[in-house]
Amino acid sequence: MHRPLSLLTAVLVAVLPAVAACGSDTAEPTPTATPTSVAATPDTAQIDQVKAGSFVIGFRGAFPGLAAGRDDAAITAIFTETCAEIRAGDPEDEVLAALSDRLAAGGAEATDAETQAVYQMVAVMCSGR
Template identity: 70%
Template sequence: MYRPLLLLSAALIAVLPGVTACQSDTGTPETAATTTSAATNPDAAQLDQVKAGSFVIGFRGAFPGLAEGRDDPAITAIFTETCADIRAGTPEDEVTTALTDRLTVGDTEPTPPETAAVQQMVTVMCQG
């Protein structure tokens, strides 16, 4: 198995139960809601923040080469923009192309397996 895929699988197994456990009926979002769904459901906004934070941790662990030179907000943007594309019903090949562009930094481009693994990670975390 390709090493980043193995690391991604381990990261998802470790992170997703925590994402679910962090959901709370009394939670208050730490920042202002920026999307319509977040504005109507503060718990969803908090959960999305937790998912984005989990994505950053998983991404840095599984793809250190692609994470190099990126700060947390830049990695969070990869998650939120790709998730928005998925939720909008954008065709998968267009999501893949846009994600490849987001993952490219300078001369460093993701391999097709890396792009597929990141896309799978976003898709799983973006559901719900």
């Protein structure tokens, strides 16, 4: 029952030090191809691609059922869209509702606990710059 949260904690412990090491203020982000499923806006364009890549790895490891049938671009879109809403200051309940819809779009429905765990994962990874 608590497996997703335990996995999330393990993933965050493993991934966040790498993300922090890669996200130094002196490094300029290298322009990369933007996922075609996400419209390029100032908020989504500024999201560090290393963090997005780390999210994809963490999401696949912690939520294999939700990741099934999704390519990396689709999982990156979950991260970038949710992160943009968090950075815009949208109310948490609205972000959670939108995230729940995004997670369901892959065919599998996320439980409330899984949605909350993914939200926390995104919030931690997209905080700061």
